[in-house]
Amino acid sequence: MKVILASDHAGLELRQELVAALQERKVAHEDVGPFARDSVDYPDFAARVAKAVTSGEATLGVLVCGTGIGMSIVANKHRGVRAALCTTEFEARMARAHNDANVLCLGQRVVGAGVGRAILEAFLGTAFEGGRHERRVQKIREAESQG
Numbered sequence: 350m351k352v353i354l355a356s357d358h359a360g361l362e363l364r365q366e367l368v369a370a371l372q373e374r375k376v377a378h379e380d381v382g383p384f385a386r387d388s389v390d391y392p393d394f395a396a397r398v399a400k401a402v403t404s405g406e407a408t409l410g411v412l413v414c415g416t417g418i419g420m421s422i423v424a425n426k427h428r429g430v431r432a433a434l435c436t437t438e439f440e441a442r443m444a445r446a447h448n449d450a451n452v453l454c455l456g457q458r459v460v461g462a463g464v465g466r467a468i469l470e471a472f473l474g475t476a477f478e479g480g481r482h483e484r485r486v487q488k489i490r491e492a493e494s495q496g
């Protein structure tokens with residue numbers, strides 16, 4: 350498994366915290382920035398992560414902005430991305446188990462470092478259940494191809 354992470358300026362510190370968590374757990378990852386506090390535009394960084402996930406360059410993506418909302422909106426514009434904005438561990442588990450979410454979005458202005466780490470661990474530690482959920486995820490794919 351390889352995780353790719355990005356943020357905007359408003360998510361930089363939480364992203365760094367999540368990178369540290371992945372390093373501690375020896376999870377393969379790539380941090381694509383930004384690496385300075387200058388104001389940047391979240392769509393640019395969301396696109397980088399979305400492309401890595403849909404191309405297979407990375408297994409899962411993590412995006413952090415102020416609220417996580419902008420990142421989730423942009424990521425979900427990319428075909429094949431199922432981005433989930435999570436504020437709780439429960440949401441993160443369900444996003445993987447039921448929705449086969451492949452990108453986790455977090456808001457640094459919403460959740461603290463400890464909760465953010467716990468959400469990431471729940472997301473990475475939960476597998477897609479398949480079964481009835483596979484049929485529903487397939488309908489998401491069909492909706493994408495119609496859109």
Ligand SMILES: O=C[C@H](O)[C@H](O)[C@H](O)COP(=O)(O)O
Pocket residue numbers: 357359360388391414415416417418419420
């Ligand atoms: O959804 C958007 C994100 O929360 C951005 O991080 C936020 O809009 C950035 O705001 P500002 O430019 O005021 O730091």
